[in-house]
Amino acid sequence: MDLSLAPPSAAVLSFAEEVGATGPVAVLGGRTHWHVAGELDAGARLVRAPSGIVAHEPEELIVRCGAGTPVGELTEALAEHGQMSPLDPASPDATVGGVLSVGYSGVRRLRYGPVRDLLLEARYVAANGELVKAGAPVVKNVTGFDLCRLLVGSVGTLGLIGEVVLRCRPIPAATRWLLSVDADPWVTRRALFGASAVLWDGNTTWVLLEGYAADVDAEARVLSPSFTEVAGPPPLPAGVRLSLAPKALRGLSASVLGGPFVAEIGIGTVHVASGAPKVASSSNSSGDARVAMLNRELKAAFDPTGRLNPGRRP
Amino acid sequence: MSPSSPELLAELRAALAPIRVLDSPFEKVLYARDASAVGYAPPGVVCLPLTTAEVQACVRIAAAHGRPVTPRGSGTGLAGGAVPLNDPVVIVTTKMNRLVEVDEDSRTAWVEPGLLNLDLSRQVAHLGLHYAPDPSSQQTCSIGGNVASNSGGPHCLLHGCTSAHVLAIEVVLADGSVCVLGGPEPDAPGYDLRGAFVGSEGTMGIATKILVRLMPNPPTIRTLLADFASIRDASAAVSAIIGAGILPAALEMMDANCIAAVENFAHAGLPLDAAAVLLVEVEGLAAGTEIAASEIVAQCRASGARAVRVAATVEERMLLWKARKSAFGAIANIKPNYYLHDCVVPRTKLVEVMEKVVDIVESRGLIVLNVFHAGDGNLHPLIVFDRREPGVEEKVQQAGKAIIEACVAAGGVLSGEHGIGLEKRDYMALVFSAVDLEHQQRLRDVFDPARRMNPEKVLPTGSWCGELHHVPEGAWI
Ligand SMILES: Cc1cc2nc3c(=O)[nH]c(=O)nc-3n(C[C@H](O)[C@H](O)[C@H](O)COP(=O)(O)OP(=O)(O)OC[C@H]3O[C@@H](n4cnc5c(N)ncnc54)[C@H](O)[C@@H]3O)c2cc1C
Numbered sequence: 001m002d003l004s005l006a007p008p009s010a011a012v013l014s015f016a017e018e019v020g021a022t023g024p025v026a027v028l029g030g031r032t033h034w035h036v037a038g039e040l041d042a043g044a045r046l047v048r049a050p051s052g053i054v055a056h057e058p059e060e061l062i063v064r065c066g067a068g069t070p071v072g073e074l075t076e077a078l079a080e081h082g083q084m085s086p087l088d089p090a091s092p093d094a095t096v097g098g099v100l101s102v103g104y105s106g107v108r109r110l111r112y113g114p115v116r117d118l119l120l121e122a123r124y125v126a127a128n129g130e131l132v133k134a135g136a137p138v139v140k141n142v143t144g145f146d147l148c149r150l151l152v153g154s155v156g157t158l159g160l161i162g163e164v165v166l167r168c169r170p171i172p173a174a175t176r177w178l179l180s181v182d183a184d185p186w187v188t189r190r191a192l193f194g195a196s197a198v199l200w201d202g203n204t205t206w207v208l209l210e211g212y213a214a215d216v217d218a219e220a221r222v223l224s225p226s227f228t229e230v231a232g233p234p235p236l237p238a239g240v241r242l243s244l245a246p247k248a249l250r251g252l253s254a255s256v257l258g259g260p261f262v263a264e265i266g267i268g269t270v271h272v273a274s275g276a277p278k279v280a281s282s283s284n285s286s287g288d289a290r291v292a293m294l295n296r297e298l299k300a301a302f303d304p305t306g307r308l309n310p311g312r313r314p
Numbered sequence: 315m316s317p318s319s320p321e322l323l324a325e326l327r328a329a330l331a332p333i334r335v336l337d338s339p340f341e342k343v344l345y346a347r348d349a350s351a352v353g354y355a356p357p358g359v360v361c362l363p364l365t366t367a368e369v370q371a372c373v374r375i376a377a378a379h380g381r382p383v384t385p386r387g388s389g390t391g392l393a394g395g396a397v398p399l400n401d402p403v404v405i406v407t408t409k410m411n412r413l414v415e416v417d418e419d420s421r422t423a424w425v426e427p428g429l430l431n432l433d434l435s436r437q438v439a440h441l442g443l444h445y446a447p448d449p450s451s452q453q454t455c456s457i458g459g460n461v462a463s464n465s466g467g468p469h470c471l472l473h474g475c476t477s478a479h480v481l482a483i484e485v486v487l488a489d490g491s492v493c494v495l496g497g498p499e500p501d502a503p504g505y506d507l508r509g510a511f512v513g514s515e516g517t518m519g520i521a522t523k524i525l526v527r528l529m530p531n532p533p534t535i536r537t538l539l540a541d542f543a544s545i546r547d548a549s550a551a552v553s554a555i556i557g558a559g560i561l562p563a564a565l566e567m568m569d570a571n572c573i574a575a576v577e578n579f580a581h582a583g584l585p586l587d588a589a590a591v592l593l594v595e596v597e598g599l600a601a602g603t604e605i606a607a608s609e610i611v612a613q614c615r616a617s618g619a620r621a622v623r624v625a626a627t628v629e630e631r632m633l634l635w636k637a638r639k640s641a642f643g644a645i646a647n648i649k650p651n652y653y654l655h656d657c658v659v660p661r662t663k664l665v666e667v668m669e670k671v672v673d674i675v676e677s678r679g680l681i682v683l684n685v686f687h688a689g690d691g692n693l694h695p696l697i698v699f700d701r702r703e704p705g706v707e708e709k710v711q712q713a714g715k716a717i718i719e720a721c722v723a724a725g726g727v728l729s730g731e732h733g734i735g736l737e738k739r740d741y742m743a744l745v746f747s748a749v750d751l752e753h754q755q756r757l758r759d760v761f762d763p764a765r766r767m768n769p770e771k772v773l774p775t776g777s778w779c780g781e782l783h784h785v786p787e788g789a790w791i
Contacts, residue, residue, distance in 0.1 A: 057660075057662075058557065059553045059556055059557050059661060059662055060660050060661055060691075061556060082559050103506075104501070105500070105501075109500070113474065113478055116506060116509060117477070117478050126749075126753065132750055132753050133746065133750050134753070136658075136745065137660075137725070138658045138660060138690075138691060138725075138726060138727055139658075139690050139691070140466060140470070140475065140687070140690040140692050140730040140731065141730060142464045142513050142729050142730065142731055142732070142734070143727040143742070143745055143746075144734060144742060144746060144751070144772065144773070145510065145513065145754040145772070145773075146464070146477070146509055146510055147753060147754060149506045149508075149509025150505055150507075150509060150510045152506060153501065153505070158505070169561065170561060193530055193533060193599055194530075194599070211598070211599070212602035212605050212606075214599075214601030214602060214605065215598065215601055218599055219599065243500050243501040243503075244499055245420065245498035245499050246419055246420035246498070247417055247419040250419070264500075266420070266421070268420075268498070268499050269500050269501070288493070290487070290492075290493040291493045291494070291504065291507065292504070294505075294507055294761070295504040295505055295507075297760045298505055298507075298757070298760050301756040301757075301759065301760050302753070302756060314503070314504055
């Protein structure tokens with residue numbers, strides 16, 4: 001009766017074999033986020049996830065690819081059919097599996113949502129070397145518990161992702177970045193119906209508008225006259241990445257943060273150049289100890305010997 | 315079910331108020347099932363807490379008496395998820411129904427779980443905001459139930475289902491402790507426990523407060539009704555629209571049987587001689603919405619639409635949606651009972667699977683209406699019947715099984731939005747291996763090691779790979 005238990009590809013099977021069942025192990029992606037979430041134990045063996053696009057199905061708005069595929073390669077392949085999967089990492093060398101495991105969303109999150117919502121199916125290698133399937137290659141699915149969400153942002157500590165199916169979207173017809181040195185970013189965001197990004201460094205506000213050209217132009221006209229066209233977003237400071245409640249961004253300054261910053265208005269992500277910011281990522285509710293316990297027990301349940309990405313913790 | 319022990323009742327009545335602990339037979343039968351015909355089990359006791367602390371008290375008292383807990387919202391679920399199995403304490407959230415706080419900067423709101431989906435949108439309407447997921451049951455289903463089911467709705471094609479709109483959940487766990495999963499910040503530390511909880515159908519704890527994302531109301535909305543002489547043409551139009559790079563807000567299909575039923579009920583001017591209609595909605599800024607609407611008209615015509623009508627007024631638009639959302643009410647005119655299925659297939663398999671579904675149902679002498687979210691390939695075959703006819707229930711069951719198998723064979727899944735609950739629990743092995751299921755079980759066990767929250771739901775019990783492919787005992791009573 002195994003009607004849809006589509007067998008894993010040969011590439012995924014050999015990836016599982018390589019991961020094996022014993023000894024500390026980690027997946028090497030594009031090395032673009034290697035130091036996120038702790039330093040990997042020196043003894044860990046490095047493996048690579050399969051790379052390459054297995055199938056892009058434009059009329060289904062999905063793509064299946066190896067987790068080791070560089071995002072740049074994926075972006076190019078999808079663009080051939082006018083589509084994208086907005087993983088938006090800082091570097092196109094980042095691998096699909098790497099972006100998902102780290103779980104960082106790009107600056108277009110305001111419009112496209114977080115990266116966690118892109119993952120429809122994952123084939124991952126469990127700590128005992130077995131292959132596991134989470135989700136399915138369809139755009140809407142509530143069949144069983146949502147292990148896909150759990151994998152995103154888990155920095156490879158619950159399972160090593162070998163192959164994924166991602167949600168795609170049409171590439172917007174028009175794209176414009178605009179900048180103003182004296183606009184209020186909050187007023188700006190509220191004035192717009194659907195900005196893809198509103199960035200702010202304490203002085204300057206950048207806005208990304210995407211969609212039909214007529215819509216983009218109409219939104220640009222809503223902006224205060226101080227906005228002018230720019231080629232793209234500012235470079236994002238790569239020192240510290242803070243995750244704050246969106247309303248906590250009001251009143252941020254370089255002095256509070258200990259360095260220059262770019263904040264994602266309406267989202268709460270703050271990219272800080274360096275140093276030790278005096279603001280901590282929020283969350284100190286009474287249930288935190290219980291949440292910490294759930295996190296520990298989850299890790300213990302999925303990787304009892306702690307062999308997957310030892311040294312790292314989401 | 316056995317009567318509850320006097321001690322259990324006394325403790326619950328002391329913790330809540332006596333009036334909010336129900337144990338009379340007349341009251342209890344109201345909580346014996348959900349909106350489906352799957353399962354029936356009058357519970358021993360039903361609690362109606364007002365606060366998180368009261369939920370905690372109920373959970374702790376239940377634990378002390380060795381009783382499981384079944385969370386319940388409005389009871390509109392369609393997979394038997396809220397059916398109280400194993401003599402649980404039923405905890406109903408309907409009295410926890412406040413909109414607690416709106417944050418306009420973040421476009422978010424904290425709500426209590428019993429707040430009804432449509433009431434949330436109504437209460438934030440004056441701010442120009444709304445809550446996007448819109449199940450057809452939105453007038454009566456609760457946000458807590460939506461979270462537990464990861465519910466969808468017509469407008470989830472563009473905006474995503476419940477999980478994409480829930481940022482944080484305050485949860486009472488099986489041990490009576492309370493914690494917040496996720497948070498207002500974009501990337502809460504640790505694993506995405508929020509994401510794991512959404513869609514857990516009451517098996518990982520009770521949601522007692524939810525931080526939802528709100529969306530700005532679109533300045534322009536265009537609703538189109540396209541009339542087709544065949545389901546094949548209508549399905550081709552679905553693929554053509556998506557293929558043209560348009561992602562409508564909603565893209566729904568109704569077949570001839572459904573059109574006849576809802577037209578008789580809602581009088582929306584649907585074409586009674588059509589084999590299928592598409593109801594398509596685009597929303598956004600004025601210019602782009604007009605462009606998308608005319609492109610959709612062109613794609614529908616190119617795919618063979620006999621006529622495409624654009625709703626000229628808000629009233630006309632509302633009437634079309636009323637027709638779409640009243641399908642369940644309308645069927646009462648045909649037969650007294652229904653069984654609504656929910657499965658997803660790749661969009662390109664819609665025609666093939668629909669033809670199979672019609673064949674499966676009609677070859678058994680039954681009637682099926684199709685009304686569904688075509689844009690995401692989410693089929694909702696609705697079988698109508700009269701259970702007083704001898705042997706009919708068995709036929710409906712067989713047809714249901716054959717429909718599920720046809721969807722899975724086409725590369726689909728068991729459920730797109732109604733969940734697994736009790737209804738499809740024993741079909742899980744059709745789409746997941748024993749190892750896949752065991753990993754899902756591990757997740758559940760982290761939240762609820764003793765498996766006391768909503769027992770017997772979602773995951774097949776006992777042997778994973780057994781041939782348990784039948785609707786569970788007790789269904790269809
Ligand atoms: C006419 C009709 C149309 C429908 N249309 C749609 C549709 O378009 N899309 C769709 O997705 N669904 C639809 N449904 C199904 C149903 O409305 C949804 O599943 C809804 O989310 C259930 O909400 P509820 O409050 O009624 O939950 P209930 O039925 O009370 O419970 C559903 C499940 O959630 C659990 N639960 C409830 N509250 C909590 C809580 N606070 N914490 C933890 N667990 C909880 C229960 O244990 C149960 O497993 C429809 C149903 C009907 C009758």
